[in-house]
Amino acid sequence: MSESATSAQPVQSASKASKVSKLSRLSLIGGVAAGSVLLLAGPAFAHVSVQPEAAPKGGFATINLKVPNERDDASTVKLELTLPTDHPLASVMAQPVPGWKVSVTKSKLPKPIEMEGEKITEAPSKITWTAEDKGIEAGQFQQFPLSVGQLPKDADQLVFKALQTYDDKEVVRWIEPTKEGAPEPENPAPMLKLTAAEGDGHGASGAAADDDKGGDRTRPAAAEASTGDTTARLLGGIGIGVGVIGIGFGVFAGRRKSA
Template sequence: MSRTRTTLRRAGAVTALTAAGLLAAAGVASAHVTVHPDSYAKGATDGVLTFRVPNEEDTASTTKVQVFLPTDHPVLGVLVHPQDGWSAQVTNTKLKTPLKTDDGTITDAVSEITFTGGKIAPGQYEDFNVAFGQLPDDTDQLTFKALQTYSDGKTVRWIETPSGGQEPENPAPVLKLTAKGADESGSTSTGSPANSKSSASAKSTASSSDSTARGLGIAGLVVGVLGLAAAVFTVLRGRSTGSRAE
């Protein structure tokens, strides 16, 4: 009986460690500053980008978030959604090459948004919503570098880009710009079929990282349960063999 209890305890420990390890790995993998959705159609109009900022520290709060928008492929018509407890300062930069649009020539665009005044406590995250009038149609992706400052003075620089197929330690949020569909006119205004498809895609992509983390956790639990079941089967089989021998 003591051997049985020892075997079951060991199997249970392996189960717990396996599940905990995979869940921890999933948590680390998703604890970056990210942009949601992670893709939009080139030239999309009247949309919203959500910058999700998690707190990775155990003893400090996030007190400042800076998001830098590219000016070589500018995002036009940027508006910041009011955030409870936070103040937003928007910085405009003069474009090297003015853009001609249906509404006239654009000579400057938003290059930085700084959020201050609020706090993101350890173990929590904050979503910062930014509306745009139009995305560029002459590039395949937009990189939004970000700086995250903590109450203890530490600043994490989310500015790195992938190199050699490997994800960097502090990756910058990246928005992929996809080709327009054959049935799309290029304008994805609210209420249009194209915008409905984009919204559905946005919801799917925004939840993909969370689904991956949950999937890893479930996989770890399944592996652990199977290991425990195998251990129990081995014990019972041994006891049955011993009984027949007697």
């Protein structure tokens, strides 16, 4: 073999090793990207939340409590929702949910409030849903619709506190307030943001407006949930796709290296 051919061989080997190294790095980056996207897609829907997230001040609204089951080996059989006491809601009505029994507890107000020209001395303080059958099983969620009002005009949000009980007696306490500019707590309390009043402040908002028109009261919240779930699926699909590409690069790199 000539001297020139002998000297070219190490250069080719170094070039081949460089390509393998680059492919390996791409494989690693692809796998990390897939894991990151999937992690971002999951936790956003893993806690008890209020949907829609906002309603106009001074009006009435229909909201849904969205409750996912976070356990693989237990079912959610009870939800206890404590209503805010700093801004009491004089009118709270629960829509019947098949398979669940609901009870509303009222408490005396320390200071009467006025609604539609009438003084209110007591208001709902707690709502409890109890499963009559299997409850919310693994991999499922349930929505609990409420009609609430009159929403306060002097607040920017309403914070609810929820206790989620599983059939193995575990209780998850969704009671931690979320502070603006701070990381979300581990067990955030469900929250309804209050926006600027619409019209004269007496109109219904969200699903409640559809009720007045003979529409489906749960449609807006269901649409919100559908949008969120679609986003999660899309992000998950992107993550899986990136992961598959990364694995493909890894296999290709391995073959090139063994060749």
